[in-house]
Amino acid sequence: MQRRLAWMISLILFKRKCDLCGEEEISMYEPNAPFKIYCHKCWWGDKWDARDYGKDVDFSKPFLEQWNELFHETPILGLSIDTITGELSPYTNQCGHAKDCYMIYYSDHNEECMYGFQLTNNKMCLNSTTVLESSNVFDSSNVFKSYNIIGATSNNRSCLDCFFIRDCEGCHNCFGAVNVKNGSYVFMGEKLPKEEYKKRLKKIDLGSYEQYYFWKEKAYEYFKQNIPQPRWETQSYNSTGSYVFKSKNCTECYDVTGCEDSKYLMLIKEGTVKNSYDYSDWGLNAELVYESGIVGENISNIKFCHESGFNIENIEYSKLQTGGSNCFGCVSLRQKQYCILNKQYSKEKFFELREKIIEHMNKIPYIDKNGNVYKYGEFFPPEFSPHAYNNTFANFFFPKTEEECKKDGLQWYQSDVKEYPITILASDIPDNIKNTTDEITKKIVGCSTCPKGYKIIKPELDLSRRLNVPLSRQCPFCRIGDKVKKWVSQMKQVDRICDKCGITFKTHYSKEEALKIFCQPCYRQEVY
Known part of the structure; x- marks a missing residue:
């Protein structure tokens, strides 16, 4: 997973001129x-045509080394967004179908959403992550x-008009509520008559930064006194991991929906994914995916690929492949088939050469500076990643120092962003x-939080006014x-002992995060 995540850019964006049209x-x-x-x-x-950069295979040196040369020569997409998103929401990345959105990442089908991650089918979401089919968040x-x-x-589903809630489902008009299922008019854990609840709410103005964080801290302290829901899963069977929905026979999967017979998946959107292994991000109808990241939307038999999708099958060791089939070691191909290192071949020649390349990769593998061997069957080396390690999701999961990155042959980004003169303190x-x-x-x-300066954009100000919430005092990053x-x-996943029945079970809550916890059956018995 660390290798794949080292190719997965996190939150940073840059200004750069297009190498074709010259526009910044x-x-x-x-x-x-x-x-x-x-x-x-462009x-x-x-x-x-990416085939203009095609190369012959050189059997005297490692194939992955040749692929890396092609990667540096072939034009690649500056932002992973579709053309509509590029017009309507240019300050986003790894997004599709976005309208009037700003600085959201790894998100699809959103409108008027700002400063978020993993948002899907939402409208008017601000400063939020992992939100699905919701509005005014x-x-x-x-x-x-x-x-x-x-x-x-934490986890909240099918709720309406709620403030500072955790592990609630089917609730409306709750403030400072935890583990409430199909309830209403709960204020800081106390069930109130409707009129009393409204009276208390009238005394609170969450548009005030001071009041907002006073009540947020008070509610979150109250949450700590209550057991958390140990796992969130809906319509799942025989599956392990965290946030596994509508799935069956899945092992060690995290934040996935609609998966079957798969292992080690993460960030998979709804749309059946079957028989896949070591797969990070996207989904939407995929099968037989192995050791790949950011691939999806009607794909089959995809191995060792990155940022590829939209009706592809039988693709190996490729990046930015959209449409097509039967390609090996390609970059930025669209609607092509029977290509190797971006060079076109006949069907017969393609399969003949593919077998020779696999044999060659096992005989003359790529070896990195630390002696790690990359034969056929391994994802691209982290040192080939176009991104500095500290700008990728790998650094969130597997943090490294600058010295460690240099030792491992990885890039490190030292911010040289122009310091804007700060004109007002937060x-x-x-x-x-x-x-x-x-x-x-x-x-x-x-x-x-950090020394940087930032701007508050007008849409953010307008949305904050509509929601009656305070402006953030932190920069977007x-x-x-x-x-x-x-x-x-x-x-x-960590092993915990249920504080009620004593069995050992798995949850993402460590002792530090939840001192007291119940297993799922005991939790349901206690709460529902």
Whole structure:
């Protein structure tokens, strides 16, 4: 998994000129990265053919070394977005079908969503992660099919008009509630008459930064006094992992939906995925996927690939392959078949040469500087990744120091972003969103967590006003990064002993995260 994640860019974006049209665009690649980078219009356009960069196979040196040379010569897509998203939401990455969105990542089918990760089919979500089919969501994580949710954490499904909730389902009008199922008018754990609940809520103004964080901290302290739901799974059978939905016979899978007979999957969106192994991100109708990352949408028999999809089959060792079949070791091909290192072959020659290459990869494998051997069957080496290790999701899961990266032959990014002169401290932003004028969008705000300055954009200000929530005092990278770190902490399994029946079971909650915990049957008996 570490190898795949070392290719998975995290949250950073750069400005870089397109190497075809010359326009300055947003890119996931550093300005000095040694690649040909095309903007989304040029890459998806018809002014070039990736086969023009095709190479003959050289059986005197490792095949992966030749692939890496091709990778550096063939134009690649600066941002993984479709053309519609590029027009309507250019400041996003690894996104599709986004309208009026800003700085969201690994997300699909969203509208008016800002500063988020893993958002799917949502509208008006701000500063949130892992939200599905919901609207009017702020400062929340793990929210599913809900409306008007503020400050929620952990797991909440089918809820309405709720504030600071955890592990709630089918609830409405709750404030500071935990483990409530099909309930309403709960305030800090106390069930109230409807009118009393409304009276208490009228005294609270969550548009005030001071009040918002007072109540958030108070609610989260209350949460610690209550057992958490040990696992969240819906309509799943014989499966292990965390956040496994509508799946069966899956082992060690995390944040997946609609998977069958698979192992070691992560971040798989709904749309059946079958018989796959070591697969990170995307999904949407896939089968026989092995050792691949960011691949999906009607794919079959995909091995050792990255950022590829949309009706492909029988593809190996390729990046940015869209459409087509039977290709091996290619980069940026669209709707092609029977290609090796981007060179076109006949069907007969392709299969003949493929067998020779596999034999060659086993006889003359690629060996990295630490002596790791890469024969046929291994994903691309991390040192081939176009991204600095500290800018990838690998660093969230498997942190390394700069010295360790250099020792392992990995890139390290040292920020040389131009320091914008800070014109207002975060602490000097008006406390209440009601008292915040449009003038704030002209300021450079000093992040309360890191030394960087950032701007508050007008759509963010407008959405904060509509939701009556305070402006963040953190820069985008800090606020999204904190949520991603929380998500990463859930992508694991540890053994715990049920504090009620004494059996050993698996959960993502460590002792530090939940001192007291029940197994799933005991939890359901206690709560439902």
